[in-house]
Amino acid sequence: MSKHLLKFTVNGKDHALVVNSHDRLIDVLRNELGLKGTKEGCSTGDCGICAVLMDGKLVNSCLIFAIQARNRKITTIEGIGTAEEPHPIQRAFMKWNASQCGYCIPAMILAAKDLLDKNPNPTMEDIKHATSGIICRCTGYLKIFEAINTAAIEMKAESK
């Protein structure tokens, strides 16, 4: 078949769409659902900025065909925080001016969420490994590490 009915959940909302066999998950997120926060940087899985959470796991949306996301729960950056109430990770990134050109930031924030959901007490080593599949060309990573560290501390404090 060259077209499929794709049923999946994105940021808590159910969708049913017709997709082509060759459509990648990133194509459907950006073009069909209008969720532009997920970025394409290389198309070969080497930069990681297309990362989204699929059933709670960080994956590269440029390496998954859309139909392979059937029945899965996807979280993109649009599902994290709002302008009125940014997520603590987003607040931390702003506090540290950790976003420069911004192109890797959605993926970095999702990687941070992936890490902190599973490990609320990460060491710097944990933070470095959690972000090791995402390229940042502007920041040299250090402020991103600080932001994630701050987010961990604040999220722990908030949960008390």
Add this chain to the structure above:
Amino acid sequence: MMEKPAAREQKQQLQFVGKSLGRVDSLDKVLGKPIYTTDTVPENALYLKVVKSTVANARIKKIDLSKARNYPGVVIVVSADDIPGINESTALLPDKPLFATDRVRFAGEPIAAVASYDPTIAEEATDLAEIEYEPLPAVFTPIEAMQPGAPLVHENGNVCKNMKVRKGNTEAGFKEADLIVEGTYKTPFQEPVPLEPEAGFVIPEPDGSVTCVGSIQSPFHVQTGIAKILSLKPEQVRVIQAATGGAFGPKSDETPVDVLGMAALVAVKTRKPAALSYTREESMIGHTKRHPFVISLKTGVKKDGTLTAWEARLVSDTGAYASLGPLVLIRACLHATGPYNIPNVKTDAYCVYTNNTMAGSFRGFGGPQVHFAAESQMDEIAKKLGMDPVDLRKKNMLRPGALTATSQLVDEGCGLEECIKRAVKESDWYKKREQFHADNGTKRRGLGIAIMYHGNSLGPEGNDFATVHMQIERDGKIKLRTALTEYGTGAPSALLQIAADTMHVPFDHFILEPPDTDFCNDSGPTVASRTITIGGRATQMVAGKLGQKLKEVAADMLQLPLSDIESNNGVYHDKSDAHSVTFRDVVAHAYSRGIALKESGTFTAPRCEYDPETSQGSFYLQYTYGAVTAEVEVDTETGRVRVLKMVAAYDVGKAINPLSLEGQIEGGTVQGLGYALMEEMIHKDGIVVNPNLGDYYVPTSLDIPEIKTIIVEYPGALGPFGAKAVGEPPIVLPAAAIVNAIDNAIGVRVNEIPATPERVLSGLRNQRK
């Protein structure tokens, strides 16, 4: 000449400048808002795919696009024949077409473009374009290209620019020397890798004009280029910069005009919006990269370490088209000695065409190459003299009162000595070097240093000006608009801090408007770290005028003479503080009286005076200085180098936003680390072998060292509050510092970067023989 910043800003108490305030663009970026070019392409747009040359140097005998045109779903195919204006897309010299016609000079050069509503169809159709080539002998190294009888890349010869520096008499200088050291150094094509590849779309407007939206650094450069191609007046081409995911140089050269030019042709012919975004591969092949240089140095020095003469021969590979090669050459040529006080200097520099892909603007702009060579050479000299590398540098470094290689007098705005001192202290230089000397296992540590200077802004490269527009809305929001672009630096946000302190109005009142040629005047390219230096001065001017206007309105409201009014933190009051009005009151009053709260202004930097024959004179209005140390661990069995810690000390004049500044320094340092150890765009017979991020390696989060940033402030003559250029300098030194550290660790001098594991191991192998 120039009024010193201290005098200008003497009485100013700063509330916002010098503070690490949050950037105004952060919220949108952390929320993933659709602000980049490909996020906002209109619904009914056509998508382009480019037909590119597959050979490096050839005559084109035939271009047959009929099969592509007839492919179902293809709406139009455009080529040079469809250009109403001039077939040109270039940054400096008129040597490069938008579409190749009878000749291609590099593999990947655009020949035509296919447009369809379905990008997959457009891509499939590009395979159907039939191009008949007659391959020509090609040349792939500049040294070869300079030989008589070498294949000609362009008719007028392969050397597109040469330049020299002549200070004193090097022959005499060598006679005075106790030791002469020679060395040859090579640097690669470094690919900028902005995370967002080039992208743009064009909307044809009913009145015959076009609106271009793109990922660009220089809106007016794009406007001029598109107008030429479409045979329109510049005012008929509106260019809007969308949020841009990184730039670093190439997006101020040809590719934005390439991309928007091709899209514009389709848009104008079909009357439909047209969009083109490059894949990573197209971006890496098509846009400009750092010039490879071959640098030969001959240096004379006395026993006590005093440099007596310095000769440099620089040859750069600019690829098939010049791009900004001539300007990169100028900067490299002028800085080829490193930041040292040398009485006799002779530099000859050549920018050479080859059939490789293009080299042009990339952060550092010649600085990284010449400092790699100069600082490696200094360490070699130190070794041969048995002198500590720090001592040798201190002996010769530029200080106030010294003369540069161009005989420019160094003024008091020179913090090089403090940078060195603090870097040496923070890196624990003497203790660690001694400690590392005792390493005897398979892992050996080393500590190296490098120092630099960087002439600020455009200097001799062109007219250096910036225009800022400011307007206060009825609701009290103060809008600042300039054609200087944000692409990650944070500099435009910092302009708001300058405006806030100039007007004495809180920072949160200010809004940055996007660059749009319909609503602002030219400010030149956003390059050379000019935004804060030149843009900041324009901001001070305009904010000053606007602030003055507010004071006048306040004086009118309070019925007091203007000279009695003081402003502070959004309040206007008399000297006794008995009567006051708020900023909001003043704005409301102005609106009710029909007083326009709007100002614009252009700051133009004074031109420099120099002798173009000998390159003697003042080339730059101020210099940024820096010292960087690198601590490395070399695995002597695999050649892998781990950088453990770096100290980066920069004299930045005045840090407008210290946190953003640190971010720039850290980012540039890591790009420099990549240049030192792993980044190399490899051509084989003109074909790029690694045009993807799997085979072209940029540093990941696991590759970075501890980086300690030290901010030193010796105000410069040019920038606001003495601020100096900081965008580029951080990428200049890491390669030299790391290579010097490797030499300290294992006694191997890597003369060609990147110092890949293979090159390091090869050096060790040769050592053992």
Add this chain to the structure above:
Amino acid sequence: MHRFDMFVPEDLEDLLKYVDSHQSGVHVIANGTDLINRIQRKQVTPKVLADISGLNELSYVRKEGDKLKIGALTTISELISSPIITKHYDVFREVAAKFGGPSIINMATVGGNICSASSSEDLLPVLLVLNAEVRLRSLRGERTTTVEEFLKGKRATALKHNEILVETIFRELEPASTCSFDKVGMRNSLIIAFVNSAVYLKLAKAGRLVEDIRVAFNRVNGKIPQRARHTEEKLRGMKLSEESVAETVRALKHELKLTSDFRVSEEYRVDVASALFKRMLNRCSEKLVGERGIV
């Protein structure tokens, strides 16, 4: 992107029927980590992709008797977080640590690694030194073959068009044995290895006798991971010492028939292979007998 059809099987039987009835042009895909790149570069132009990613029954890590069995769809991250993959099997964690970050290990599958059959698949040297086998199912039955025999050449396996790789099996590591893995590339993450290496060592504490040794590299004599059997022979039955290892390294350098490419030269690959081999031996012997730096 090249166009193709996608077949989405309801279960394994459905998939087996499908591949049985189609001669060629069908590529089975778990996720695109390898295949998407190859399609985009036009190295492969499939007519149909069969999406195996939904067949959860192929995702498991089990211990049955003295065998460990890993379903083909088990991802690297699922593998290393399985309680069955104890510290004794830390070699898999060594692979994961240098694999390329969380998203890559969340996507890469054990079966996918094997079927990609290339020298950039890090799991392969480990599976080779574990003497791992693969179970292949078709409509007509099933068969088991060693990973070594399964890998025929660069991107060529013994998989018949109507077969699906469903499981990887290896015998559990005895207490006196261990495995280790390392790789050297240009940087510390997202690495395409210049050289990678896996070593299996069974060491008697008394006399440091090498009871068994198996070593594999991403390339030995060709473009796919292989065992360096002559090298193994040299060290098997010997006492682990500087002399015996030095002699074995000489044999290794002889056995390696590597090539140069735009990344690195043959000479460098051989030097690094030798260095990694010694390091693996040290690491393994340290794990087993607690002594450091024997060689």
